[in-house]
Amino acid sequence: MEPAPLFEDVADAPEGGTAWWLTADDGVRLRAAIWRDSAREAPNGTIIIFPGRTEFIEKYGRAAGDLRARGFDCAAVDWRGQGLADRLLADAGAGHVEDFADYQRDVAVFLELLDAQEMPQPWYLVGHSMGGCIGLRALHEGMPVRAAAFTGPMWKIAMAAPLRPVARALSRVSRPLGFGHLYAPGTEGQNYVFTAPFEDNTLTTDRDMWDYMSRQMAEHPELAIGGPSLHWLSEALREKVAVTSLPQPDLPILVMVGSEERIVDRAAVEEIARSWPNARMEVLEGGQHEIMMETPAIRGLCFDTMAEFFKGHR
Numbered sequence: 370m371e372p373a374p375l376f377e378d379v380a381d382a383p384e385g386g387t388a389w390w391l392t393a394d395d396g397v398r399l400r401a402a403i404w405r406d407s408a409r410e411a412p413n414g415t416i417i418i419f420p421g422r423t424e425f426i427e428k429y430g431r432a433a434g435d436l437r438a439r440g441f442d443c444a445a446v447d448w449r450g451q452g453l454a455d456r457l458l459a460d461a462g463a464g465h466v467e468d469f470a471d472y473q474r475d476v477a478v479f480l481e482l483l484d485a486q487e488m489p490q491p492w493y494l495v496g497h498s499m500g501g502c503i504g505l506r507a508l509h510e511g512m513p514v515r516a517a518a519f520t521g522p523m524w525k526i527a528m529a530a531p532l533r534p535v536a537r538a539l540s541r542v543s544r545p546l547g548f549g550h551l552y553a554p555g556t557e558g559q560n561y562v563f564t565a566p567f568e569d570n571t572l573t574t575d576r577d578m579w580d581y582m583s584r585q586m587a588e589h590p591e592l593a594i595g596g597p598s599l600h601w602l603s604e605a606l607r608e609k610v611a612v613t614s615l616p617q618p619d620l621p622i623l624v625m626v627g628s629e630e631r632i633v634d635r636a637a638v639e640e641i642a643r644s645w646p647n648a649r650m651e652v653l654e655g656g657q658h659e660i661m662m663e664t665p666a667i668r669g670l671c672f673d674t675m676a677e678f679f680k681g682h683r
Contacts, residue, residue: 389401400426501522574656616645
């Protein structure tokens, strides 16, 4: 675990953040960051952020500030294949993983760092989008947290009905036929914020947050990736069915989605959450996929709800 770069010039994060290089047990190099308030004598605990696909540590700089203001220390990770972690294909713009279970290797070494750094207990999980799928699996495998919150979790991907059978068929045969490295239908190597207009984007209704995300990748293009590979899609489709077929993990869970969610299947997420006996479901009116990066009002409600929920399960 050696010091790694943290691009504070674009993170808008609390002062005192530190970043580390980590090596998973299969040799893949990852990056993790910690925002710890050493001046606070009794923090409410540590919130462990599992980012979504295409995301990177700096994107959660403002979120870390919001959570620190509510009494929590924070940590985030660059998953394999994105951010400054090792890319897994010659085409560095493609989001790729060999096996979805490999993300649990990343979880393991990330938790080792937090333990070595003696991050304050109790620990809580916040999993966004793909991080919500990885996080749900991690909970089933015994991740030592007191409670978990998921925002726009990737438990079912929103996909136009005519495209679903095509995507499933292509992704299923892509690896045996040797084209699993190609981009999934409708995606490309450029990051979404470089190709989509703000006016009809599916991430946020807040122009300032859109510009924040765009500026990060414009100034540090090495952080950006584009669409997923066909093999990643195959792995994701398989994993989301497997992990959501399991019973709820034995701990309190908060699930939040925006009312304007268009990336994950909101109805399916609500159905799963409402079927769990110890889960709380919240729909944030007006929010899109990135509710932690929405308007100040939506963002404030999101973080207030998280903080209240976590403090209630100390």
